[in-house]
Amino acid sequence: MSDQGKTKLTRRDFLRAMGLGVGAAAITVAASPLGSETALAVNPSFEARHFADAAGRPQRPWWVKTVDQPTIEIDWAKMKRFNEGYKEELGTGTVRGKGFEAYVGTARTEELNAKSAAVIKDGILNNVPGYTLKDQAMNSSQSTRVAMSFLGPQKAKTPEEYGAPKWSGTPDEASRILRAALRHNGAATVGFVELDENTRKLIYSFDPDGKELVFTDDVVASETETQRLIPNIAKYAIVYTVQMSEETMRRSPTPLGQQTTGLAYKRHTVIQASIQEFLRTMGYMGLGASNINALAIAPAFGVLAGLGEMSRLNRMITPEFGPMVRCFVMLTDMPVATDKPIDAGIMEFCKRCKKCAEACATGALSFEDDPTWETRGPWNNPGHKAYFEDSTKCMTYWKEVGTNCGICFSVCPFAKKDKAWIHEWVKAGASTAPFVDGFFRSMDDALGYGAQKDCEEWWTLDLPEYGTDSSGMI
Amino acid sequence: MSEKYVIEIEKRPWYEWLLWAVWLFTQVVIVQNALASSAELEPRAALISWIAFFALLIVGGVIWFMRRSK
Numbered sequence: 001m002s003d004q005g006k007t008k009l010t011r012r013d014f015l016r017a018m019g020l021g022v023g024a025a026a027i028t029v030a031a032s033p034l035g036s037e038t039a040l041a042v043n044p045s046f047e048a049r050h051f052a053d054a055a056g057r058p059q060r061p062w063w064v065k066t067v068d069q070p071t072i073e074i075d076w077a078k079m080k081r082f083n084e085g086y087k088e089e090l091g092t093g094t095v096r097g098k099g100f101e102a103y104v105g106t107a108r109t110e111e112l113n114a115k116s117a118a119v120i121k122d123g124i125l126n127n128v129p130g131y132t133l134k135d136q137a138m139n140s141s142q143s144t145r146v147a148m149s150f151l152g153p154q155k156a157k158t159p160e161e162y163g164a165p166k167w168s169g170t171p172d173e174a175s176r177i178l179r180a181a182l183r184h185n186g187a188a189t190v191g192f193v194e195l196d197e198n199t200r201k202l203i204y205s206f207d208p209d210g211k212e213l214v215f216t217d218d219v220v221a222s223e224t225e226t227q228r229l230i231p232n233i234a235k236y237a238i239v240y241t242v243q244m245s246e247e248t249m250r251r252s253p254t255p256l257g258q259q260t261t262g263l264a265y266k267r268h269t270v271i272q273a274s275i276q277e278f279l280r281t282m283g284y285m286g287l288g289a290s291n292i293n294a295l296a297i298a299p300a301f302g303v304l305a306g307l308g309e310m311s312r313l314n315r316m317i318t319p320e321f322g323p324m325v326r327c328f329v330m331l332t333d334m335p336v337a338t339d340k341p342i343d344a345g346i347m348e349f350c351k352r353c354k355k356c357a358e359a360c361a362t363g364a365l366s367f368e369d370d371p372t373w374e375t376r377g378p379w380n381n382p383g384h385k386a387y388f389e390d391s392t393k394c395m396t397y398w399k400e401v402g403t404n405c406g407i408c409f410s411v412c413p414f415a416k417k418d419k420a421w422i423h424e425w426v427k428a429g430a431s432t433a434p435f436v437d438g439f440f441r442s443m444d445d446a447l448g449y450g451a452q453k454d455c456e457e458w459w460t461l462d463l464p465e466y467g468t469d470s471s472g473m474i
Numbered sequence: 475m476s477e478k479y480v481i482e483i484e485k486r487p488w489y490e491w492l493l494w495a496v497w498l499f500t501q502v503v504i505v506q507n508a509l510a511s512s513a514e515l516e517p518r519a520a521l522i523s524w525i526a527f528f529a530l531l532i533v534g535g536v537i538w539f540m541r542r543s544k
Contacts, residue, residue, distance in 0.1 A: 247515065420510035420519075421503065447511075448518030461515070 055337040056176030058189070061424065063344060063431035064319045070303045070341035071348075072310045072371055072385050076198040079383025081205035081213075084293060092378040095391035096293065097208060099379060103392050112399035119402035120255070130254025130455035131402070139255040139403075142262030146269040150228045150290045151221055152276025159283040166283020171337040178238060178275075178336060185274045186267050187240035188325060188470060189318065191305025191339040195235040195331070201383070202301055203230070203331075207294045221285050234285055234331045236338070238275070239298065239305040241318065241325035242267050245467025246415055249324065250453045252406035253361075253397075260406060263466065264326040265292050272330060284334040297381065298327040306339045309346040312365060312387045313356050313408050319344040319427065322414030324468075345431030346414065347371075350387070352437040355450065356408035357387075364393035365408060411450035413441060417469065497534050501527060 052059035086093030086102055093099045101109040123131020147153075159166045169177070179190045193199055206212055207228065216229045223229070248260040272288040279286035289295040299316040302308055307327065308318035317323045319342070357365040366376075366387035375382050379391040398404050409415060416423045426440050444450065508523035 417514040419513045420507045422507050447516070447522055449516060451518070453515075 051176055051179070054170075054172040054176065056179035056190075057339065060342075061319065061428065063428040065343045065431075066306065066340045067343045068340065070309070071343050071346070072303070074384045075373070076201065076383065079198075079201045079381070081201050081203060082297065082381040083206040084204040085206045085208045085210045087206060093206075094208070094293070095379045095395050100392065100395050103377070103379070104396065112396060116399040116402045119400070123255070123402065130251055130256045134459070135254060135256040135455065139259040139262065142259045142266050145266045146273050148269050148272060148289060148291055148294075150223050150287055150295075152280065152286055152288060153273050154276075154280065156277035156280045158280055171335050174334050175337040178334070181278050182238070182240050182271065182275060185271045186242060187271055188243045188321060189307050190238070190240045191302070191307050192336045193237040193239060193301050193304045194338045195237060199237070199301075199304065202297045202304075204294070204296060207290055209291060209294075211290070213295070221287055228290065230287060230331060231285070231333065233333045234287055236332050236334065236336050237296065237301050237305070238286075238330045238332055238336070239301045239307060239327065240271070241302065241307055241321070241327050242271065243321055243466070243468040243470065244324045244326060244409075245463070246324050246410065246417065247453070247458060247461065247463060247467050249406045249415075250410045250450075251455045251458055252410055252452070253401045253403050254455055255403050256455050256458060257406055257410075258403035261326065261404060267466070268326060268328050272328065275330060279332055279334060282334065284332055287331040289328065289330075295331075296329040298329045300384075301329050302327040304341055306342040309342065309344060310371075310386060311346060311356075311412075312350040312354065313412065314365075314387050314389045315409075317346045317350075317412065317414050319346070319414075320418075322416060323409045323412050324415050343431075344427070345434060348434045349413070349430045349437050349440075352434070353413060353441045355411050355413060355441060355444070359407050359411040359450070360394075361405070361407060362390075362393040362397045364390045364397070407452075410452070413444040413449065416449070494534075497530065501530055501534075504530065 051057070083090060083093045086097060086099035088098075088102065091102075093102075095103060104112075120131065120136065122128065124133050124136055175192055178192075182190045195203070200215065203215075204213055211223075212227045214227050214229050215232055218229055218231050219233060221229060221231055221234065242264045244260050244264045248257055251257040252260070272286075276286035276288055287295070299308075299310070302316045303310055308316040308325075311317040311323065313323055315323055316325070316327055318325055351369060354367060357363075357367050366372075366389065368387060371385040371387050373382070373385055374388070376388040376390045377392065380386070380388045394405070414427070418424070426443075429436055430440060504523050504527045508520050508527060511517075511520035511523055
């Protein structure tokens, strides 16, 4: 009788309630015209908080571990500064621009260029999805960029012009302020690396336009007809990423897919010029890339700054956005607090996954089980272990399809949006239990991730600004 | 003279409750995955998640129905 008056929950009631609860949730969700607008889904919404530490470093997931050395081996003694612009006398350089012609021959280049133009024209005339006039127009819209320069616009007032001393503070404060400024201008993640005798080797010897990058004891940066002079006091690299839209990248290789990278580069030109002016008003120099893919090997700096890890793509993959970022570098003399590399299990995952290499239409990516020291050609820079790619095969395919290609980016299992809880658990699992990486890869295939999407459908989507979502971001 | 009936009620072991809790948690995760996959514009992942959800729901319902009279 002692239980009299108390409400007792029987097992039957409990089970019934459980079943009804789950069923009701399912019906509610199914009945909702926008299933995502429920409490169970992560709603994209504005989320503000303070930086996690004095230097503005983000609070990253527990499975992203800070380490002293990156997850690829580097032999600094064997590494040399790379000439990004192809140099005939050296026989090395990027496959972009003159390099491709030098590596595959003039006749082949002309043949491929003609083919590329024909594919684009045919796509427009025949309304090939992804190649229609509106897709090409979208691609064209990304070619409008803020002028890029090594020294920056130099229109902002300096502290002297305000009659004030230049900004001073601790390295932590400087990093935090720069992070805030960069994020506000559109950067996704930010890190800092100090230039020493090793990391200087990641600054190009020659820019893509052929100008030599020279370190100097001058205290002011300058530029001549043949050289860009970097003062030795500009010994800090600011590294940042700009998000790319997975939705358009998943439509690669098409002009609609191609403009994904174009948009990221365009946004970078605005960010770079803005931060150059920001630093100028603070009383410091901000040395930027004079054009696209100039100044430094940005992904290498990104890895050293802990923004991500190198991968089978031979590009950087971030824990937050996977490979769906572009990475950029600037130099400054503002003393900042530097960052360390990370180990999030990404490189280990790449060893087992190989999805990008399998998806690559031309077999340009490596199928080796482990990264190697051996490069695949003079377009690769030796001195570190990597999954080196055959860039001529890659570039040949670009020309055959008339656009660039992003298949390897879009099929990557790390290229996920952050809505489903399971993605975070899988990333944590990949970081801590590499033996299940194979299972994760199989599930990724089974669930249809990475499959090319319908280009015409994209024009019906109501997407966030720039087609990206930074709400869940650090 | 009234007849007497003996009703035996089997006490379910603790691990059965644990299994039902795991079932419920799995269902919640699968529903979240289905919803989130729709938000991520991943229709195949969403479809497979919904199929898994309803399959598990039916399995759970059948087991519950079979055992309720025990």
